[in-house]
Structures are given as C-alpha cells and as structure tokens.
Amino acid sequence: MSDRTARVARATRETDVTVEVALDGMGRVDAATGVGFFDHMLDALGRHGLLDLTVRAAGDLHVDAHHTVEDAGIVLGQALDEALGDKRGITRFGSCVLPMDEALVLAAVDVSGRGQLHWDVDLPCALVGDFDAQLAKEFFIALASNARITLHVRELAGENAHHVIEACFKAVGRALRQAVEPDPRMAGELPTTKGAL
Template identity: 70%
Template sequence: MSELFAAGEARAASVGREAGGCAAEAACFADGEKGSFAGRIANVARATKETDIELALNLDGTGVTDVETGVPFFDHMLDAFGRHGLFDLTVRAKGDIEVDAHHTVEDVGIVLGQAFAQALGDKRGIVRFGSSYVPMDEALVLAACDLSGRGQLHYAVDLPIEIIGTFDTTLAKEFMIALATNAGVTLHIRSLSGENSHHIIEAAFKACGRALCDATRINPRIAGVLPSTKGSL
C-alpha cells in the first residue's frame, strides 16, 4: 500500500480514539477490558483496465475527507457522505473519464463497499440497523440500512434532470448498488420530495452516510455479541 494510505491509517487510528457522535461508543472501549475497536479501519486498492483506485476508511473517525476521483460532483458527494457519516475517508481514483464517469463511480462504490466489509470484521457488538431522514431545502430523502450480509439496494429516487455538471445522475444509483452489494448491506433509499436533482442526490448521500454511521457504531450493551438470532451476519 502506498505511503499516502500508510499515513492515512495512522491518522485514522489517532482520530478514532477522539471521535464523538456515532463513534462515541467505540471510544468508550478503546482501552477497556471488552476489547479494542480502535482498529476499525481498512485500506483497499483495486486496479483494472478501466480504473485504478486506492481508498482508506476509518469507521470511528470525525468526518475528515480527502477525495480525488476526477469527477467533481462525485467528489462533492463522497465528501458529504464521509463528513455526515463521521467516517474518515481518503480516495484516490483514476479512471477512463474521457469515455464517461460510469466506471469510476461504480468502481469507487465497489472499493468503498469492500472497505466497509473489511473494517467491520465479524460485526460483533454493532448496532446493525440505521436510518436517517435528511432534508435539503425542498428535498427530503430517507435512507435505512441493515448490515445483514445480504447486499442489496432498494432505490426509489425521482430525479428531474439527467446531468449535473459532468455527472450523469443515473450514476448515483450505480454507486449505491456497488456499495450495498460489496459491503453486504441491505440499503433502502427513497426520495420523499424534491425538485432540484443536486439537492436530492446530496440528501441521499448524506442520509446514507448517517444511516451507516448509526448501524456501524458499537453498542456498549452488547460488546462482543453478534446482533443476530441465527448467530451470523
């Protein structure tokens, strides 16, 4: 892994111990007898003929992001996802954007999903479920998730226009499919109102980040216990 991501891992471990909000429970156990959750970090790299991606994720961060994908609107959405989910997220992606942004957006979703799966480990002690309503001016979006191990997306988002800057708005769904599938998350996203596509998509990314923040946090009442009646996730 590159020096960039080695440095990102060290920073992630440091800020994770100081995090508040959704990371508070993890901080509670940083030095406790129940075990350490300071290591809920992941570094993932993926290279194909279409894209070359490196990504670092800290579940117990403070929302520090550093994103470069070559697709400005997508960078903005990933920044919103990390900041509002309180995930520390570093992304470096190079793709065939001279064709279009499809491969880059989808493959970042794949790598981010893999990072979530890696950072969650065996999922012991997690809350598992999360949901969030996020308003953005006239737009209102709901995201709800279950870290079930059964990756699937249920997406009902109405978008008035097809292009925002250089970003094809249909790619928001492609990203969410890749994220849910590779993270093993059942993810529902629904737009309840909205007229501006920028507002709707941004509310969706923020809501997704906040829902995952809730679902991935450590529940101190079940530290070390898997939240499943069947004993596996």
C-alpha cells in the first residue's frame, strides 16, 4: 500500500481548521482546538486508532464550541477519506465493544463510500465541564459524512457522561483502526462485490 497520509485545510468565516493524518501511525496526537475536553477526545481517538494525528483549529469560541467541533469533524473526515485513497486491500469493516468503568460502548465501521452515522447514545447531562455533550454526536456526524463511512455508535451501559463520551471516541478509534487495516489476503483488491467503494 502507498503512503496513507493526508493534509486537509478548511477556512470559513467561523473556523480555520487544518488536519494531518497518517493511517499507519503509532497513535501520536497533537490537538489544539481551544476546546480542552475535545482535544482530550481527539487524543483518545488517535491513540486507540493508532492514527498519527495533528489538529489545529481556530474557531468562534466566543459564540460556543459548536462550529469548531463540527468543522474539525468535517476536515478529519476529509483527511481520512483522502488518506484511504482507492481503498484497495483494506479490511473495510471494524468493530469494538469498549468498557470504560461503568460505561460500555459499541462502535462499528464500514468504509462503505456512503457516509452516515447511526447514534444511540443517551448522555445523562448537558455539560462535561464546559463541553456541550451534544457536540459529540455533531462531531461524529461530520466525521462519518466526510470520511464516507457508515458508523454505528451505541451505548450499552453508562452513567457518567465523561466516561460515555470518552468510550465512544476510543471505541470508534479501535473500530476505525480495524477497518482501515490492510488485509494481506485481499492482495490489493477492493473489498466489495460492486467493484467500487
């Protein structure tokens, strides 16, 4: 497989986001978005996905973190899609059931070419510190749509919102890692009966 890396930048009147990603990394993450809890979650995603990930975001945080978090999801999704190239030889599917204390989260990924999120996570409070808990879903909507992956995230158990959200990011990282992993038995073929992903 060729060098599976990408760098994508996106600037709007609300945000300026740059993401660099290496799919075959060691989980080295350098995230600076101005949203501390979100940086922590990006670190969890990258470390458990073994993605080398650099995220720089400057957003209209005087409004709230919504645009910054959503646009980071858009740009990271685009970078993942670009790094995957033609998707030949990848495993395509990945899943993880991840425990984090009382929280238990299922994440499943299909690198399908059809970006969509299916989210069944009931967060018990509106804020984690000063992070709006609803933004976790917004991030994953943007990520799945722009990476062109089908992503299922389901909470199986949980009481603490921090634990549940962090389990979501870690589980998605693990599932994504599995899905983009080269499959030596595929010998460069596309993992589909359609002939295209």
